[in-house]
Amino acid sequence: MTTNPYNTDLDRTPANHQPLTPLGFLERAASVFPEHTAIVHGPLRRSYAAFYARARQLASALSTRGIGRGDTVSVMLANTPAMLECHYGVPMCGAVLHSINTRLDAGIIAFQLDHALSRVVIVDREFMPLMQEALALASVAPLLLQYDDPEFTGPAIATDAEDYETFLSAGDPAFDWLMPEDEWDAISINYTSGTTGDPKGVVSHHRGAYLLAQGNALTTSMAKHAVYLWTLPMFHCNGWCFPWTLSAIVGTNVCLRQVRAEPIWQTLAQERVTHLCGAPIVMSLMISASETVKRALDHTVQFFTAAAPPPEKLLADMKHAGFDVTHLYGLTETYGPAVVNDWHDDWSALPPAEQATLKARQGVRYLALEGLDVMDPETMIPVPRDGQTMGEVMFRGNVVMKGYFRNPQATQKAFAGGWFHSGDLGVRHPDGYIQLKDRSKDVIISGGENISSIEVEETLYGHPAVAVTAVVAMPHEKWGETPCAFVELAEGQVADAAALRAWCRDHLAPYKVPGQFVFSTIPRTSTGKIQKFLLREQAREMAQVETA
Template identity: 50%
Template structure:
């Protein structure tokens, strides 16, 4: 079907078909952008020619350590040059990259190392004690440990393991990269957060990562030579694939070990950062930064934000500081962001600040690398695009994972009905824009009524004293569940429980208002997402 009547001799050959892979971006950049700055971290500044050489040395040295195609090489690293180099050097020797969350406890790291069967582990000295503890807990063979020293941040090598720079010295600078023969070959292994039981291993292929880089350039309106600040951890969906993308456009990757408002403003001012991604908490950090750490800059900074929907109030404030925010949405299983709140200028220019911010808080429409998003009911039937009917976000396309490693049952369940079933509950507006109501597990059912924790959080975040808010269910003898709010106040703020409940009642139906407010620092993941499962535990005992 769809073939021409006669296709004699029209075959795939080495001349007309090459498997798609993001590795090709750096191979090209080493030639086209050879003298441009590729990676920056303090005193570490390398050109694309040097970047390619270091990645080649890493690939060659890993082969020397016995790493074979299909093996897994793991990392426990912050956003440092070595982590970026691993994104190219590991697959360049045919291996699969497994970037591990540095905030995990030793038991979970041991499980990941065992489950992925890592042959080598690149580790920062800061995380070496945890890595050693994890290796001691492993059931299978231990990986070879390579320490990646960071003396400029106060983390010199311990001297007990092979040193990363010494390893590179052993490598061949003109090593012939092992390119994929099939774009379906595995490129990376990422583990879900594992908030309910053991984390699942999400497998990416070369084709998906390549298409992520291409689609992101379009959606982010990128031109040549952007300067990208690594705020999104490179262990989270491989930094949304942005490290693989930068060589495509000859961009500069600015590594940032410690995420703070001061470091972000300094990078924008002194390195000329033009783009970064981050959770809404990062936007909140910048909005609430004291004047003493803010820096003036003369260009607009493009920001992708993802995670919990950002409060409209935060979006309104951040843009006044010189940032243009685009809300995106995705999951580990989709290589990172795959929808965007594309701004329809013809329809929305001229709206006031509050209306603009409310629209920008939507998760939006499919990015170029994804098929159109649908909202489905529990039987996988499409639901109307009326902005009211809630269902589960379902996604399909080349940027959906291959599946869960060694877990065919979970893979089959995730792909039921021909789509990836996200677990996120949303409505779809008549224009096709998706707006998350909640995670399925975060919906609060109070007296038979569904309460969106996201909606309540958005209202509370509008209070001038509130820095951050999270809402979860609290058991109740009468209503079954009621909303319980956990709040971080701004420095010097004095709002109390009664004031916040009263504020909410002026803006929400009574059953949606929090019945309890707890003032505390909110537990967060390494990517800035609030750990609601921890808050649910606390709420049960209140």
């Protein structure tokens, strides 16, 4: 074998090779623009110098308590300054950040805490009762910290948790934080919705977070000092890596504890917000607000959305209100969005209906993603670019997860053939843009939240009156999609929609409760397999009748 002469006596050294990590973005921002506003939260204005110091204090305080490389720090926080601090302070001591969906039930939270081997849990006071319930079910016994957000006015409860600010104050603001030993080191773990069996822990690495954070800025054309409004929950795929993106461009994080129309419009105008992300439900919330709540904007705001494609009328209303909407697509396993519907200037001259059709497509790969295709999952051959032949959407590149934590079988299956199998079915158009057509995992996306149809079905099967059930997505004008449950009752049993809805409310998070219950014979194949595609069509027809 011939030796490559360019590898001779040209070695990696600390002078020419450092592991990629987004943590350095904050250090640079604080060094170059120390007084620039990094965080806005109500009356709070926090500079980059202060942000960096507090992140280092958190890393120092955690390190003093014995938290280091490979340890898990779980957080259950709203979109607050503390959540931003955790995205830097936790990995700065070598630990791995585990952000918990605040809408989950205690049982699922307990599973995540145990599976992630949590050693510290940081909880917003609002969510402390739920966390206490989860900890009572969990096997781990982590150090518990409570964060008191001044913007939360709810009652205090009795707890033996340590105060977050007191804990932080014990740390060193000049702490010599840890670079990852390798850029392949884990920076975070986020759990899937658990479409089959228990939720899976998606492990992200420093390299991928670094690349996607910059990819966000390049893809969304975020200029230096952009102002970003936090309507997207930071517990979703680490806020699609935007907590790290904002430091890279020395932007301003405008925190918003609750996604409500009035504070959104007020903040858009007062803080001159340039960018925000969210599901179509956020757009609907904004557009449906009263005229007394809405504010006239003197600048165009970039809005990035995922989940179900927005309806044509909603897109038109958003454009009229001063927003430029871009459709993104990705998964927890790809650090959030890794596909963008890159818009062509000449498309803007097309009729609104044609523009809406184009905007409904998921698009093309991010610059930070090396490969995106639609393939036959058995042969691994790309489908024709005809916009009709369906295959499985697959990803390849540095912004794909390390794998599933403590689940080698699921990891091997997901990476079969050298590509990440998304489980989403789609087509590829002649221009290379992909478009989703179905979800092989039967995930329902409601208001930006993933709902497992299997989880809802299992809950319904627990009711004594239910013999057979199938849950599918039903289009919804406000939420994008909502669960629709088809039910066959057991012989001699009686139950109505109200009874089954109450049952689901007792066993599921509120957003997972079906919006419709249909009592009928469920269609099956000759082998007894439920024909969900027929049920989806029936649900779509029902939705059309309701909106007509």
